[in-house]
Amino acid sequence: MKFTVKHEFKHGFNTYEVGNSHDSDNLDDVSDADVNMFYSAGWADIEGQEPGPEAKPIGAELEVQNVKHNVTAADVGEVK
Numbered sequence: 001m002k003f004t005v006k007h008e009f010k011h012g013f014n015t016y017e018v019g020n021s022h023d024s025d026n027l028d029d030v031s032d033a034d035v036n037m038f039y040s041a042g043w044a045d046i047e048g049q050e051p052g053p054e055a056k057p058i059g060a061e062l063e064v065q066n067v068k069h070n071v072t073a074a075d076v077g078e079v080k
Contacts (some may be wrong), residue, residue, distance in 0.1 A: 001023070001024045001025070001032045001035045001046060001047075002021060002022070002024075002046070002047035002048075003019060003021070003022055003023075003024070003025045003035050003038060003039070003044040003045065003046050003047065004019070004020070004021045004022075004044060004045050004047070005018050005020050005021075005022070005038075005043065005044050006018065006042065006044055006045060006052065006055065007042065007043045007044075007055045009038070009041075011029070011030065011038075012029040012030075013029075016038075016043075016044070021047075039041045039052045040052070040053070041055060042054050042055030043055055053071060056067065062077065070075065
């Protein structure tokens with residue numbers, strides 16, 4: 001999935017700079033779900049889609065897909 005950076009951000013060990021275009025197919029640490037998150041946060045535009053929302057300086061509502069949560073003892077109470 002091709003995307004163009006609108007606001008500089010870090011993902012993993014990489015910094016993505018404004019104006020640079022990337023393709024998640026060529027990046028080992030960026031999935032299509034990550035690109036959708038960047039788009040939802042207003043950090044990037046996706047090629048072939050309407051421009052993404054404006055980035056919010058104090059947080060963003062992200063649409064996260066295909067996330068698994070590990071259940072821990074703290075989630076379910078004390079384990080005996």
